[in-house]
Amino acid sequence: xxxxxxxxxxxxxxxxxxxxxxxxxxxxxxxxxxxxxxxxxxxxxxxxxxxxxxxxxxxxxxxxxxxxxxxxxxxxxxxxxxxxxxxxxxxxxxxxxxxxxxxxxxxxxxxxxxxxxxxxxxxxxxxxxxxxxxxxxxxxxxxxxxxxxxxxxxxxx
Numbered sequence: 001x002x003x004x005x006x007x008x009x010x011x012x013x014x015x016x017x018x019x020x021x022x023x024x025x026x027x028x029x030x031x032x033x034x035x036x037x038x039x040x041x042x043x044x045x046x047x048x049x050x051x052x053x054x055x056x057x058x059x060x061x062x063x064x065x066x067x068x069x070x071x072x073x074x075x076x077x078x079x080x081x082x083x084x085x086x087x088x089x090x091x092x093x094x095x096x097x098x099x100x101x102x103x104x105x106x107x108x109x110x111x112x113x114x115x116x117x118x119x120x121x122x123x124x125x126x127x128x129x130x131x132x133x134x135x136x137x138x139x140x141x142x143x144x145x146x147x148x149x150x151x152x153x154x155x156x157x
Contacts, residue, residue, distance in 0.1 A: 003040045005136055008086045015088045015098035022061045023048035023139075024106045025146030026073055032126050033143065034108070035133070036068050036119035044125075044133040046142060047071075048101070049118070058155060061104050069122045070114035073106035077152035079145050087138050103142045105152050 006012030023046040026034040035044050049064040051057060058075040065073045080103050087099040113122045125133065127147060135143070145151045 002092050004090045005041060005043075005138070006088050006090065007137055008084075012086070012088050013090055013096045015085070016094075016096050018098045018100050020051040020057075021049055021101045022051065022057060022064060023101055023103045023142055024061050024065050024073065024075075025079060025103065025143065026065060026071065026106045026108055028108060028124055030124075030126075032124035033130075033146075034065070034069060034071060035123055035125050037121035037123070039118055039120050041136075042134070043139070044135045045139045046103070046146070047119070048103075057102060058104070061106055065106065066111065068116050068119045070111045070116075071108050071122075072110040074109050075104050075106050075155050077105040078155050079103040079105055079142065079152050082138065082142065084138070099138065101142075103146065104155065105146060 025046060034047060036047050038045050047065045047068040051060045061075050062073055065071055082099055082101045085098055089097045115122055
C-alpha cells in the first residue's frame with residue numbers, strides 16, 4: 001500500500017481515522033540511529049507502527065522495531081507525543097489518517113538487521129549523515145528530539 005504524507009498543507013484531504021502508533025529512537029554503542037527506508041513512501045524514518053489491541057504500548061515498540069528491522073530492543077523512555085492534526089497520511093485505499101504517535105527511546109539488546117515488507121533498507125546512521133537522507137519534516141522533529149537527552153521521561157509500563 002502506498003501513502004502520501006501531507007504536513008501543514010492547506011490542500012490536504014480531511015482525516016477519516018486516527019490510529020495510535022509508535023516510533024523508536026534506537027542508538028547503537030557508537031551513537032548511530034537505527035533507520036529504515038520505507039516501502040510505502042520511499043522516505044527514511046525511525047522504525048515504528050500501529051498499536052494493536054491487547055498490547056501495552058511498550059510491546060508495540062518492541063514488536064514494530066523487530067518486525068521492520070530485525071533488531072530486538074528494550075524501551076527506556078518516552079521522548080514525546082505527536083498529534084498535529086495538520087499532519088495526515090493518505091493511503092491508496094481511501095484512508096486518511098491523522099497523526100497520533102508516541103516516540104520512545106529504546107536500547108538494542110539483540111537481533112540482526114534485516115528488511116521487511118515495510119523496509120527496503122535498514123541502516124545504522126551517524127547523526128552527521130542525516131542531512132543526506134530524504135526524511136519527512138515530522139520525522140526529523142522526532143529524531144531531533146530523540147538526540148536531545150533532556151527531552152525524555154522514564155517509561156513506566
